[in-house]
Amino acid sequence: MFDPVPWLILLPLAWGCLTFLAGIGRGGRLVVAGLIIQLVLTIILARQIVMEGARHYAVGGWGAPLGVDLYVDGLTGIMLLLTHVVALPLVVYARAYFSSQAEGASYFWPLTCFLLAAMNVLFMSADIFNIYVTLELLGLAAVGLVAAAGSAGSVTAAIRYLLVTLLGSGAYLMGVALLYGTYGSVSLAVLEPLLATTEISAAACLAAMLMLAGLLLKTALFPFHFWLPPAHGGAPAPVSALLSALVIKASFYLILRLWFDLFAPLVTTQAAQLLGGLGAAAILWGSILAFNQTRLKMLVAYSTVAQIGYLFLLFPLMTSAIPGAAESAMQGGVMQLVAHALAKAAMFAAAGVMVLSAGKDDIALLGGMSSHLPLTLFTFALAGITLMGLPPSGGFIAKWLLIDSAVSGGQWGWVVVMILGGLLSAAYVFKVLRQAFLPPVAGIKFKPVIRMLEWPAFLLALISLLLGFRSVEVLNLLGAA
Amino acid sequence: MNFNGILPLLVLASSLVPGMIIFFLPESRIRLRTTLNLTGAILKLLLIGYMLWGVQHDQSYVFRYNVLPDLELVFKADALALLFVTLSAALWFLTTLYAIGYLEGSPHRSRFFGFFSFCVTATVGVAMAGNLFTFFVFYELLTLSTYPLVVHRGTEAAIRAGNIYLVYTLAGGAVFLTGIVWLYGLLGQVEFTHGGVAATLGLEYTAQLQVIFLLLIAGLGVKAALVPLHGWLPQAMIAPAPVSALLHAVAVVKAGAFGIIRIVYEVYGIEFAQTLNLLMPLAIVASITIIWGSLRALWQDDLKRRLAYSTISQVSYIILGVTLFGPAGTIGGVVHLVHQGIMKITLFFCAGNYAETLGIHKISEMNGAGRRMPWTSIAFSVAAFGMMGAPLTAGYISKLYLIQGAEMAEMVWVSWMLTASGLLNAAYFLPILYRLWFINQPQTWLQERIRAQGRWETHGLLLIPPVVTAAVTLGAGIFADTGWSPLFWVKLVAEMEYLP
Amino acid sequence: MNDFNLLLAVFLLVNLIIALLRVARGPTDADRLLAALLFGTTGVAILLLLAFTADTLVLMDVALVFALLAAITGAVFAQRAWRMEGVGEGKDGNS
Amino acid sequence: MILRTVFLRIVLFIAVWWILTQGRADSWGVGLISIVSALIVSLVLLPLGLFRFSFAGIFFFLLYFLSRSLKSGIQVALMAARLDPGFHPNIQKIPLRLPEGLGRVILVNTLNLMPGTLSVDLTASSLYLHVLDERQSIETQVRDIEKLIAHMLCVELEES
Amino acid sequence: MSGALIYACAGAVLFVFGVTGLILLPHLLRKILAFNIMGSGVFLVLVGLGQRDGTPDPVPQAMVLTGIVVAVAATALALALVRRLLSLTGKIQFPEEPEGSGRCWKNK
Amino acid sequence: MAILELLSSIFLVMGAAFFMAGTIGLLRFPDVYTRLHALAKVDNLGLGLIILGLLFQVPGLTVALKIILIWLLALAASSAVSFLIARRALNRGVAPWKAKEQKI
Amino acid sequence: MRNLLNVLVIVLSAALGLVLIGVILESPSPARVRLSEEVLMQIGASGVTHPVTAVLLNFRGYDTLLEVMVLLLALLGVLAQMGKQKRENPPAGFYLTEPRMQVLLWLARVLVPLMVLVAGYLLWAGGHQPGGAFQAGAVLAAAGVLLNLSGLLPSWMEPAWNLRAGLVSGLLVFLLIAAAVMTTASPGLLLQYPPASAGMLILLVETGLTLSLGLILAGLFLFLSGDAIDEEADK
Amino acid sequence: MSSLILDLLLVIALLWSALRSLMTRDLFRAVVLFIVFGLLMALVWARLHAPDIALAEAAIGAGLTGALLLDTVGYLRKKQRESFP
Structure with missing residues (x-):
């Protein structure tokens, strides 16, 4: 049987090297081709997971405590698939984007390849130290991409991002050190039964706190969100899209993994409620701030802050005693993750096109966009539908599942938050749309844009919208154990 | 999957696909766009005709698709659905014709017709939804696809109206969603079935079911413009006339009213709703809306605003009929869904004609327009009489059954209220007719745009639709007892709902 | 013998810590850096003593690398960090 | 003359390598490469004939x-x-x-x-x-x- | 208490120093120093705690080697960014910017 | 054997003493040039003596040669760096400390 | 307000420190899993005799692969920044002939070949005693720094193809060997070296890594440090 | 005994240099203290029976990080001179 796992690690690395060798600003075509190959591999892998269930993969053939293990299950499959489905159109988009605007293009391709490689290895890793390395990889690649724009604002944002991500991974590594010190292993497969069977030690608790705090910092959950908007709002549009759609999700994925697998014996209902509370605060505060922005990309970036909040609602909902409620909370959380990734990528891409065309990142200048770039505006609107959680989008399915879980678990507070959040997101999405329907601001001339900028974004938005119809497959993959 | 299962999908696609293509057409491809639009509309009418025939011959058209393991997207063409589908498809066809004429030469037509088609698709989806989930999906789609139509003109006023529209409908949708999810949590599946599914729960859930009912009605009431939630509707007048026509006659308000019909009859079941004491409060709200809308209509000088308040009042007839326990009330309410649609669209077409041809927007400017535009004015008059409930018109039939229903349900105050409302209707329509026909026309019209071409008083495509609908208004009244009238169908529906 | 070596290592370390006072005193940056340079030599001595203490001769390699790279800090300082007249001798730096 | 310098440098590097590896015999594989590269580096940095010594x-x-x-x-x-x-x-x-x-x-x-x-x-x-x-x-x-x-x-x- | 544990405790203290410095110090170069100190602290805990019974343990040592390289890489990147910021703005500190800057509550 | 150990100890102690002297010089000398004197000479001598002391403890010839190599490297480094820093100090105009100034 | 926040941070981190120390001191003496024993048991199959190298390049060679990538990424980030900056203000030239430069110049001339030798030694030593590719690479990088300081090696601008090839060579060699091993010796398994040739392969990987790590680490300095020795001419 | 003293001394020196490096007002002093800190770390690793790490720390701490930091300080000063002539 052909096993795509090692190739999914080696190939993106190889593309990264080759694009670097190819020279400045070159190699886009190679990346597109490479991503297509990887997408096929991911699909094969997903099929294998559905057929045969989750599996461990021992790198070097050494196996758990000694070597590094990889672990691939339904959730991994979803994340990998999501990564490639989002990245492929974005890469096509980026080629067009950088052909019309050179700023930040110089090392975009190798950085992106390594970013995707980092994502792949992160999702598959089952070894907490290895995860640390992948976290650093992801962080450095993302910082490099953010800073590539080269303006003072983006460099400041990149530094802030870098320091935050370093602080986060430092705290994480401290947790790893404590766990290794106490249990003598860094492999999840070894640690999990150890934590579950032995009595809870203070070291494990502290480690859990440190690791989760570090990851929360990287995920930009509410009080830690300060770094995200400038970083995501200041980067070139393809980069913003990649970061907001995928990179944030990577650390969330790890929280999910650690919370429900490794630290399952340690977590308490109060902690889950706390996370949920922070998530709720993120939804409300992020949406309000998004609404207050005057710059389009900042608005989209703050919307990411808000949307991340939804993801964290799944923690309190999962504590529900009713098994059905817990299950649909998990499903809802994952659907939200997937839907948001697709929609946010589309939204940032669309915002990028608009900014490129208007020449300036200002919502007030968007008037007339509805007739100048109808497709892009339509893309923005479709993505907005997913963010608002309106049918038939994937976001709607996610919200349905989450509300269902909250209602059947009797946790009414979260229902109110989600409903309010949906309305608030409508407020900021329509703030943009209504501006676009107004007549153009006097004196502004829109630059024409390449067609290839508009279509990939539209494709992403369409996928996010139609995801609602194919969510059974996603959930099937999630459920494959 | 057999053809019968796919048919509902085809009905949806017949407007969705042209809509999508049109959306990406360049502005200049007028002929292709028109062809697509009309092909879609005619195709849809044909398909619906086939289904009407089929339903009469006991065929069933059901399409199911699992969105989630225990959540289905269901399209079902039952009698009630077909009633609404036929109405919307027919009126869509006419409105499309009208809109082609109306928008000739104006910008952004691709966008307009794209969203126009989406809007109809959503309406058809609402009509054919086989369960509450599907209903909600298309109910929200309707909101989204109508927003661009409302703000189509792109003026500050239009945008403001659009904002108000969104605030109301999205908030309503959110409340609606909460109710739906709750109900799904209790029932597992909420398929529309005759007699209702909630009844299976039993009386120990009374309190919960009452709250859910409140949530559902509050959500639907926004679109149906029940009184405290009606604020968006007069604002939305800013939209182009075909949009207003569609919004008022078929799409938005009717979706709300239709949803209430579905909730009362096929989710709760009329008898169960009666036992839960849900009907009386709804009847009171509907009555208040009827009176309030009529009263407000009296004071409007803007023609379209007056028609809008009239809509608020008239749509609640439907809801009132629904709350009257007994077949007659049901028939009265449901048939008014169709009748009001036909009549109101006529009125809006005519209002659009006056505005487009003569530049008339206000009632005070309408003096003598009847002689300048006789055909339009005749259509307008017929529809207005229908609204008042004059004999020989469709409106008469509705009122007749409503009053019967009120008597059967032993709610005498309702028949008094209906009478009063009829008088109010007369009070706000008769002055218009008086101005049309009996006051001399001024020397020059405000801004006469479309010169009379040949023997037509206005653009042909603007004239045909109102005349046709006015004729149908009369026809539905005169031939109410034949097998093809709306009344006949509604009786069919009512029979099923009151089956033991 | 081993303990003796260790004792000497301790002594050298104390010596080194005392020399760190120069970092605080200044007055010029060069004076501050001297402490770091001293570390090159003293560190080599301490490492060698440690290497011969516990028979971990591999520490000699560490000492070798220390000695080999000791020049770099000083050279970077002289070539890059301490050039031209400062904003004000003795109190330059973070202003 | 030139050969002598090169030879001296090679000898010097071999000696240093020998000292570093403490005479381990299995080191000469890597040693050969290292010495050759050190020689090349030294020849680049310090061309022949710049000085001689007694x-x-x-x-x-x-x-x-x-x-x-x-x-x-x-x-x-x-x-x-x-x-x-x-x-x-x-x-x-x-x-x-x-x-x-x-x-x-x-x-x-x-x-x-x-x-x-x-x-x-x-x-x-x-x-x-x-x-x-x-x-x-x-x-x-x-x-x-x-x-x-x-x-x-x-x-x-x-x-x- | 073995030597390794002393170092582990020292590592804990260094970690705390680093974290505090990274959060509180305004100067970017100092933040970078603080990050390095924090990293060293973690490495000390990793090795010190891992071999608290006195026997050398190669696994955490290998991990720390990896970690050191990562730290160097991050430091270099941070320095590059700081220098770039310096050449762009002439400053080496974060500009003070209140959250959600922009015209608040005016875009109704 | 004992004699060797004794010799070794003597040299080691002398080396340590030189280191101490170097440190004292570093702390007490008045300006950067004089401190460089202390650093470049005393500490290298200290290191040399310590290495000399350690030579009595080495297990083999190569080890001995290796530590001598280390010493040579340290010498080269510190003398070159001293020159660089001193030159830079002169360049920057750091005035050498004068004895008579102290008397005033 | 700001002061209060600072105090809060300090108090919190002090508490964190105390808890950390407490946890460290409390931790039960033997860990549950004795990984070091496991390493020693399996070391025979790893191809090297030094346990740290065995862990670094065989047991956890995957981490090392990723780590090279981390370095390369940092370099890319640096390049993306500094390349731009240097294009804006190119660094000044060199004055090698200055007599005062001679001291440093000769230091470099003597030390750099030695550093190359030591790097080779460390690389070789990695197999059985402390040392290895990283240390060797770092020493090579230091040689690069020294050359740059002495004026023999100008700061790097945009790398040409050969330099780029050198920078990625380590990772490429690693990848190629991984792919080769995966397709021939142990199909479908990542980085599983057959025990017989493991030593050889590891040495190969380490050689590649040394070269490329040396270049990358040196590059971090050489790309970063913008200016060569420029002010001597002013005087 | 003396080994314990050595450990304690090292720890004290380590913590002190780290703290001073973060607290001192003068940037250059902070960098020098940090370099010293790195060298001390190398000694610590040697004490912890981790010569591999000691080697890496010595090479990277002395050769690279120090160089990078000092170079950056120089650049910073140059910039400051340019902006305040």
């Missing part, structure tokens, strides 16, 4: 160097230890007789390790020395070392 000169130089550096260490240590370091430091300029190149560098470095002197600048013609005691004659010491270096590197001193 072994006897090296020996005398080292002898002198070791004895003097011991003295210098003791001198400075005493100064540091005494509570009142009675020195009179100053900067002196000394004209150079060594030709440019390695010789001068060795001179500078040696003087840095010699008693009482610290080279502070080097120009085309002269050397600036910081001396701990300006009352002592430094020049003779410098001349001695110059001579030794000239002998070691087989160069002629320029008459100033």
Whole structure:
């Protein structure tokens, strides 16, 4: 049987090297081709997971405590698939984007390849130290991409991002050190039964706190969100899209993994409620701030802050005693993750096109966009539908599942938050749309844009919208154990 | 999957696909766009005709698709659905014709017709939804696809109206969603079935079911413009006339009213709703809306605003009929869904004609327009009489059954209220007719745009639709007892709902 | 013998810590850096003593690398960090 | 001549490698590559024929160097230890007789390790020395070392 | 208490120093220093705690080697960014910017 | 054997003493040039003596040669760096400390 | 307000420190899993005799692969920044002939070949005693720094193709060997070296890594440090 | 005994240099203290029976990080001179 796992690690690395060798600003075509190959591999892998269930993969053939293990299950499959489905159109988009605007293009391709490689290895890793390395990889690649724009604002944002991500991974590594010190292993497969069977030690608790705090910092959950908007709002549009759609999700994925697998014996209902509370605060505060922005990309970036909040609602909902409620909370959380990734990528891409065309990142200048770039505006609107959680989008399915879980678990507070959040997101999405329907601001001339900028974004938005119809497959993959 | 299962999908696609293509057409491809639009509309009418025939011959058209393991997207063409589908498809066809004429030469037509088609698709989806989930999906789609139509003109006023529209409908949708999810949590599946599914729960859930009912009605009431939630509707007048026509006659308000019909009859079941004491409060709200809308209509000088308040009042007839326990009330309410649609669209077409041809927007400017535009004015008059409930018109039939229903349900105050409302209707329509026909026309019209071409008083495509609908208004009244009238169908529906 | 070596290592370390006072005193940056340079030599001595203490001769390699790279800090300082007249001798730096 | 230099360098590197690996026999595989690359690097950095030297000169130089550096260490240590370091430091300029190149560098470095002197600048013609005691004659010491270096590197001193 | 544990405790203290410095110090170069100190602290805990019984454990040592390289890489990147910021703005500190800057509550 | 150990100890102690002297010099000398004197000479001598002391403890010839190599490297480094820093100090105009100034 | 926040941070981190120390001191003496014993048991199959190298390049060679990638990424980030900056203000030239430069120049001439030798030694030593590719690479990088300081090696601008090839060579060699091993010796398994040739392969990987790590680490300095020695000419 | 003292001394020096490096007002002093800190870390690793790490720390701490930091300080000063001539 052909096993795509090692190739999914080696190939993106190889593309990264080759694009670097190819020279400045070159190699886009190679990346597109490479991503297509990887997408096929991911699909094969997903099929294998559905057929045969989750599996461990021992790198070097050494196996758990000694070597590094990889672990691939339904959730991994979803994340990998999501990564490639989002990245492929974005890469096509980026080629067009950088052909019309050179700023930040110089090392975009190798950085992106390594970013995707980092994502792949992160999702598959089952070894907490290895995860640390992948976290650093992801962080450095993302910082490099953010800073590539080269303006003072983006460099400041990149530094802030870098320091935050370093602080986060430092705290994480401290947790790893404590766990290794106490249990003598860094492999999840070894640690999990150890934590579950032995009595809870203070070291494990502290480690859990440190690791989760570090990851929360990287995920930009509410009080830690300060770094995200400038970083995501200041980067070139393809980069913003990649970061907001995928990179944030990577650390969330790890929280999910650690919370429900490794630290399952340690977590308490109060902690889950706390996370949920922070998530709720993120939804409300992020949406309000998004609404207050005057710059389009900042608005989209703050919307990411808000949307991340939804993801964290799944923690309190999962504590529900009713098994059905817990299950649909998990499903809802994952659907939200997937839907948001697709929609946010589309939204940032669309915002990028608009900014490129208007020449300036200002919502007030968007008037007339509805007739100048109808497709892009339509893309923005479709993505907005997913963010608002309106049918038939994937976001709607996610919200349905989450509300269902909250209602059947009797946790009414979260229902109110989600409903309010949906309305608030409508407020900021329509703030943009209504501006676009107004007549153009006097004196502004829109630059024409390449067609290839508009279509990939539209494709992403369409996928996010139609995801609602194919969510059974996603959930099937999630459920494959 | 057999053809019968796919048919509902085809009905949806017949407007969705042209809509999508049109959306990406360049502005200049007028002929292709028109062809697509009309092909879609005619195709849809044909398909619906086939289904009407089929339903009469006991065929069933059901399409199911699992969105989630225990959540289905269901399209079902039952009698009630077909009633609404036929109405919307027919009126869509006419409105499309009208809109082609109306928008000739104006910008952004691709966008307009794209969203126009989406809007109809959503309406058809609402009509054919086989369960509450599907209903909600298309109910929200309707909101989204109508927003661009409302703000189509792109003026500050239009945008403001659009904002108000969104605030109301999205908030309503959110409340609606909460109710739906709750109900799904209790029932597992909420398929529309005759007699209702909630009844299976039993009386120990009374309190919960009452709250859910409140949530559902509050959500639907926004679109149906029940009184405290009606604020968006007069604002939305800013939209182009075909949009207003569609919004008022078929799409938005009717979706709300239709949803209430579905909730009362096929989710709760009329008898169960009666036992839960849900009907009386709804009847009171509907009555208040009827009176309030009529009263407000009296004071409007803007023609379209007056028609809008009239809509608020008239749509609640439907809801009132629904709350009257007994077949007659049901028939009265449901048939008014169709009748009001036909009549109101006529009125809006005519209002659009006056505005487009003569530049008339206000009632005070309408003096003598009847002689300048006789055909339009005749259509307008017929529809207005229908609204008042004059004999020989469709409106008469509705009122007749409503009053019967009120008597059967032993709610005498309702028949008094209906009478009063009829008088109010007369009070706000008769002055218009008086101005049309009996006051001399001024020397020059405000801004006469479309010169009379040949023997037509206005653009042909603007004239045909109102005349046709006015004729149908009369026809539905005169031939109410034949097998093809709306009344006949509604009786069919009512029979099923009151089956033991 | 081993303990003796260790004792000497301790002594050298104390010596080194005392020399760190120069970092605080200044007055010029060069004076501050001297402490770091001293570390090159003293560190080599301490490492060698440690290497011969516990028979971990591999520490000699560490000492070798220390000695080999000791020049770099000083050279970077002289070539890059301490050039031209400062904003004000003795109190330059973070202003 | 050239071959001799190359040969000497190879020998030097082999010796260093031998010292580093402590004579392990299995190291010569990597050693060969390392030595060759070190040789290439050294040839690039320091082309052949820039200087040559005599072994006897090296020996005398080292002898002198070791004895003097011991003295210098003791001198400075005493100064540091005494509570009142009675020195009179100053900067002196000394004209150079060594030709440019390695010789001068060795001179500078040696003087840095010699008693009482610290080279502070080097120009085309002269050397600036910081001396701990300006009352002592430094020049003779410098001349001695110059001579030794000239002998070691087989160069002629320029008459100033 | 073995030597390794002493170092582990020292590592804990260094970690705390680093974290505090990274959060509180305004100067970017100092933040970078603080990050390095924090990293060293973690490495000390990793090795010190891992071999608290005195026997050398190669696994955490290998991990720390990896970690050191990562730290160097991050430091270099941070320095590059700081230098770039310096050449762009002439400053080496974060500009003070209140959250959600922009015209608040005016875009109704 | 004992004699060797004794010799070794003597040299080691002497080396340590030189280191101490170097440190004292570093702390007490008045300006950067004089401190460089202390650093370049005393500490290298200290290191040399310690290495000399350790030579009595080495297990083999190569080890001995290796530590001598280390010493040579340290010498080269510190003398060159001293020159660089001293030159830079002169360049920047750091005035050498004068004895008579102290007397005033 | 700001002060209060600072105090809060300090108090919190002090508490964190105390808890950390407490946890460290409390931790039960033997860990549950004795990984070091496991390493020693399996070391025979790893191809090297030094346990740290065995862990670094065989047992956890995957981490090392990723780590090289981390370095390369940092370099890319640096390049993306500094390349731009240097294009804006190119660094000044060199004055090698200055007599005062001679001291440093000769130091470099002597030390750099030695550093190359030591790097080779460390690389070789990695197999059985402390040392290895990283240390060797770092020493090579230091040689690069020294060359740059002495003026022999100008700061790097945009790398040409050969330099780029050198920078990625380590990762490429690693990848190629991984792919080769995966397709031939142990199909479908990542980085599983057959025990017989493991030593050889590891040495190969380490050689590649040394070269490329040296270049990358040196590059971090050489790309970063913008200016060569420029002010001597002013005087 | 003396090994314990050595450990404690090292720890004290380590913590002190780290703290001073973060607290001192003068940037250059902070960098020098940080370099010293790195060298001390190398000694610590040697004490912890981790010569591999000691080697890496010595090479990277002395050769690279120090160089990078000092170079950056120089650049910073150059910039400051340019902006305040």
